[in-house]
Structures are given as structure tokens and as C-alpha cells.
Amino acid sequence: MEFSIKTTLPEKQKTGCVVVGVFESRKLTDLAKSLDECSNGYLSDILKQGDMEGKAGSTLLLHHVPGVLAERVLLVGLGKASEFSEKAYLDAIHAALEAVRKTGAKDAYFCLTSTPVKDCDIEWNVYQAALAVKDGFYHFDKLKSSPEKKKDALKKIYLHASGKRVEEALLQGIAVAEGMKLAKDLGNLPGNVCTPTYLSTQALDIAKEYKLDSRILEKEDMQELGMGSLLSVTRGSVEPPKLIVLEYKGAAKSKKPVVLVGKGITFDTGGISLKPGADMDEMKYDMCGAASVLGTIRAAAQMKLKLNIVAIVPSCENMPSGSATKPGDIVTSMSGQTIEVLNTDAEGRLILCDALTYAEKYEPETVIDVATLTGACVIALGHVASGLYSNDEKLAAELIEAGEKARDRAWRMPLWDEYQEQLKSNFADMGNIGGRPAGSVTAACFLARFTKKYRWAHLDVAGTAYRSGRHKGSTGRPVPLLCRFLIERADRA
Ligand code: BES
Ligand code: MN
Ligand code: ZN
Numbered sequence: 001m002e003f004s005i006k007t008t009l010p011e012k013q014k015t016g017c018v019v020v021g022v023f024e025s026r027k028l029t030d031l032a033k034s035l036d037e038c039s040n041g042y043l044s045d046i047l048k049q050g051d052m053e054g055k056a057g058s059t060l061l062l063h064h065v066p067g068v069l070a071e072r073v074l075l076v077g078l079g080k081a082s083e084f085s086e087k088a089y090l091d092a093i094h095a096a097l098e099a100v101r102k103t104g105a106k107d108a109y110f111c112l113t114s115t116p117v118k119d120c121d122i123e124w125n126v127y128q129a130a131l132a133v134k135d136g137f138y139h140f141d142k143l144k145s146s147p148e149k150k151k152d153a154l155k156k157i158y159l160h161a162s163g164k165r166v167e168e169a170l171l172q173g174i175a176v177a178e179g180m181k182l183a184k185d186l187g188n189l190p191g192n193v194c195t196p197t198y199l200s201t202q203a204l205d206i207a208k209e210y211k212l213d214s215r216i217l218e219k220e221d222m223q224e225l226g227m228g229s230l231l232s233v234t235r236g237s238v239e240p241p242k243l244i245v246l247e248y249k250g251a252a253k254s255k256k257p258v259v260l261v262g263k264g265i266t267f268d269t270g271g272i273s274l275k276p277g278a279d280m281d282e283m284k285y286d287m288c289g290a291a292s293v294l295g296t297i298r299a300a301a302q303m304k305l306k307l308n309i310v311a312i313v314p315s316c317e318n319m320p321s322g323s324a325t326k327p328g329d330i331v332t333s334m335s336g337q338t339i340e341v342l343n344t345d346a347e348g349r350l351i352l353c354d355a356l357t358y359a360e361k362y363e364p365e366t367v368i369d370v371a372t373l374t375g376a377c378v379i380a381l382g383h384v385a386s387g388l389y390s391n392d393e394k395l396a397a398e399l400i401e402a403g404e405k406a407r408d409r410a411w412r413m414p415l416w417d418e419y420q421e422q423l424k425s426n427f428a429d430m431g432n433i434g435g436r437p438a439g440s441v442t443a444a445c446f447l448a449r450f451t452k453k454y455r456w457a458h459l460d461v462a463g464t465a466y467r468s469g470r471h472k473g474s475t476g477r478p479v480p481l482l483c484r485f486l487i488e489r490a491d492r493a
Pocket of ligand 3: 265268286345347348372373
């Protein structure tokens with residue numbers, strides 16, 4: 001899909017389909033009015049006949065509108081003008097895209113982007129439209145033997161917009177969509193394809209394309225560094241573990257980096273604390289944190305953000321076997337703290353804690369980890385918001401705000417000391433589980449013991465990184481949130 005920005009009046013653009021908005025009830029937006037005037041009131045006549053009210057999500061396709069160069073005119077209902085919010089705007093874009101794709105139009109001119117949205121600027125409109133369109137075209141069928149031939153005629157979209165930074169916003173929307181695509185592809189690939197080794201080769205490909213520094217730590221390197229906790233998780237697997245590091249340098253050397261850490265369990269059986277069989281296939285998504293971190297650093301590099309960013313991905317499988325870690329085993333983390341592995345299915349925190357200690361060497365400005373960490377987070381927040389934990393008020397507020405703006409929301413959860421009690425062990429410095437109550441909180445509290453040396457936030461994306469059921473698939477979240485956070489940071493610098 002190609003995009004470009006135009007300021008041409010809708011009637012003057014030669015295109016397969018020009019798309020304009022209509023508010024409820026039967027109120028033409030400015031650019032729809034312009035079409036109406038050129039066509040001698042053709043649109044208002046049709047509205048008067050009662051063919052369209054302007055209800056949110058409704059569309060009406062017209063052919064051969066007089067005085068208009070486009071082959072088709074698509075009217076899109078926007079709902080009440082007074083209620084035209086971010087959600088209504090995105091719904092309108094989606095409805096428009098769906099309707100245009102049903103036609104044979106090879107290109108389309110979206111004029112919806114110029115309709116003001118409450119509390120948003122034109123750059124936001126452009127960014128979201130590009131993102132929504134690109135993301136709307138995502139499909140994953142590379143593992144079908146004969147993929148359905150998509151007969152999408154639509155190849156190019158023009159967006160009506162004028163403003164100082166609309167071109168930049170367009171490029172950002174495209175970059176974030178491509179980052180999401182990478183995250184989705186990696187997530188959707190099955191465990192027998194997307195192994196730790198596969199993740200590391202994908203990371204190296206990104207490094208090559210965007211000239212990032214890269215480093216892959218092997219098992220021996222982990223042993224040397226004393227990553228006993230990470231190593232305890234990989235013990236039952238025949239796939240070699242990897243710790244992937246990518247460094248993007250968009251700012252002066254002296255500028256401390258934002259470090260992103262992503263959980264990269266390429267399949268989570270639970271280990272000796274084996275999971276039940278139902279839906280276990282979904283545990284191929286247990287590397288979605290890693291995928292989002294790779295997608296984000298790729299997008300940041302594509303946007304040439306003036307920031308330094310490091311991505312760290314600890315990756316391995318969690319398998320049962322004769323050599324697997326057993327419940328009750330005690331391991332020593334890279335930090336020196338000892339851990340009693342009371343449940344081998346609480347493995348995410350075991351690989352993250354060593355990666356978080358490793359992050360110290362980058363003297364980070366901020367560290368954010370992303371992980372499909374707990375089923376309890378899904379119980380708490382469902383599939384709407386990611387769980388956000390932080391040891392820094394300002395960082396937490398920034399991330400919440402970024403999530404709102406990106407419409408990829410997170411909700412703050414507590415890290416109070418009272419919860420730390422639940423991690424007590426009789427035999428080691430801590431256990432790796434805190435019991436059923438507040439399971440997402442105690443998992444975060446575990447990580448907090450390894451992140452005292454820097455500003456840190458943790459996103460539990462177990463409920464948001466992928467969908468189950470008929471629409472099973474990776475969502476690409478929280479790439480939009482992370483990218484928005486980084487864009488705002490770069491803008492402020
Ligand atoms: N990868 C899972 C968390 C998960 C569960 C993600 C469901 C997405 C959907 C994680 O490794 C895990 O197994 N967590 C356990 C922790 C428990 C043993 C303390 C859980 O949530 O049940
Ligand atoms: Mn697990
Ligand atoms: Zn897991």
C-alpha cells in the first residue's frame with residue numbers, strides 16, 4: 001500500500017473513489033459540501049431522499065456523481081458532530097476502508113483525515129489513518145499450502161491534510177504499522193518455526209537492514225555471566241537459548257539509552273509444572289513481548305528517532321524433560337539473589353530477572369520490560385488494557401498517556417511492599433510464585449527486586465498481545481504504545 005498527502009479539493013482529484021464524511025443527521029462535512037456544490041446539490045438531494053442519515057459506521061457508495069472527477073464517491077457516516085471522538089474517527093476510517101475494498105477502485109482519496117477530532121491534531125488523524133489502513137491489510141497465510149488469492153485492487157491511498165508535520169506523521173504511522181507487522185508475524189509463527197535461534201536470526205536481519213549494533217549471547221556466555229535463573233528455564237529444552245541485544249544509536253553517545261526488554265519464551269509448556277492441554281497451542285505467543293520489542297526498535301530506527309535505544313530479548317523454550325528444572329530447585333540469578341523455583345510455569349520472571357540485571361551495563365535512562373507474564377493479568381484487566389507497573393511516577397504517567405494517545409491502553413497496578421510478603425521462601429531469598437491472590441502484582445513485585453538501580457516499568461501484556469478463539473492471532477500490541485512513548489521522548493529532547 002502506497003500513501004501520499006494531498007490538499008486537492010475532493011472533486012478535483014482523479015481517483016477510483018473519493019471518501020467524505022457526513023454527520024448525523026444529514027450534515028455534510030466541509031469537504032463533502034465542496035463536492036455537493038460542484039455537483040449541483042447531488043449529494044444533498046440523495047440525503048434528502050433518506051438514503052443516508054450519517055449514523056456512525058454507515059456508508060453509501062455513489063457512482064458517476066456529476067462534476068466530480070472521481071469514479072465513485074463514498075459517503076461515510078460519522079455519527080453526531082458533537083460526539084466525534086477518537087473512537088468515532090477510527091470507526092469511520094475502518095468502515096470506509098471496508099467499503100472501498102469491496103469496490104474495484106485502484107486508489108482512493110480519504111478526505112476524512114481533515115475532519116477535526118476532539119482533542120486531536122491533524123497529525124494524529126494522519127498517523128492513525130495510515131496505521132489503521134496498513135494494519136487493516138494484515139493477514140497471515142504464509143503457512144497455507146495454497147494461500148487464498150487476495151484480489152485487492154486498492155493499491156494507493158491519498159489522505160487529505162495540510163499542516164506543518166503531516167508528512168512526518170504519515171511516515172510515523174507507516175513505520176509503526178510495519179513494526180506491528182513484524183511483531184504479529186513473529187507471534188503468529190508456530191513454536192517449531194519461531195525458535196530462539198529463529199528470533200536471533202530475525203533480529204540480525206533487522207540489525208543489518210537498519211544498521212543497528214547487535215550481539216547474540218549463547219548459553220556459554222550466559223554461564224559466564226552467572227545467569228543461573230535464565231539457564232534454569234532452558235534446561236529441559238533441546239533448542240539452544242539466546243540472549244539477543246540490538247542497539248539503535250539515534251542520539252549522541254553521552255545520551256543514556258531507553259532499554260526495552262522482551263520476554264521471549266518461544267513455547268511455554270509450563271515445564272515439569274506442566275500446563276493443561278486445552279489451548280496450550282496459544283503458548284506459542286509467549287514470545288510476544290520479545291516480538292513487540294523488536295518491532296518497536298525497528299520502527300524507531302525507521303523513524304530515525306533522536307534517541308538511543310537498546311532491545312534485550314532473553315529467549316528459550318520452557319519444556320519438561322529428564323534434565324528440566326524441578327519444583328523446589330534453587331537457582332542463583334545473575335544479581336546474586338537466590339530463587340526457589342516453586343512452580344516451573346512461572347518461568348517468564350526467571351528469564352526476565354537476569355535480562356534486567358544484564359540491562360544495568362547500559363546505564364539506562366529508563367528500562368521497560370514487556371511480557372505475557374501472567375494469566376492473572378488477563379483476569380484483572382481482560383483484553384482491553386495491558387497491566388502497567390513502575391517504580392517511577394513520572395514514567396508511569398508518560399506511559400499511560402502514550403497508551404491513551406496511541407489507543408493502545410495500559411492501566412497502572414500497584415507494587416506496594418505489602419505484596420512482597422507473598423514471595424517469601426523458607427530456603428532461598430525468594431520463591432518464584434506468590435500464590436493465587438494478585439498473581440499479576442506478585443509477578444511484577446518479583447521483577448522489582450531486580451530493577452532497583454534504575455527507573456523501570458513493566459507491561460504485562462498477557463491479555464493484549466494476542467486474541468484467542470475464531471480471531472486467534474497476534475495484535476501487535478504494545479508496539480503502538482511504546483512507539484508513541486519514544487516519539488514523545490524524542491520530541492522533547
Ligand atoms: N506465559 C504464562 C502466562 C500467560 C497465561 C500468558 C495465559 C497468556 C495467557 C506464564 O508463563 C505463566 O504460566 N504464568 C503462570 C504463573 C503462575 C504459575 C504463578 C500463570 O499465570 O498461571
Ligand atoms: Mn509459564
Ligand atoms: Zn510463560
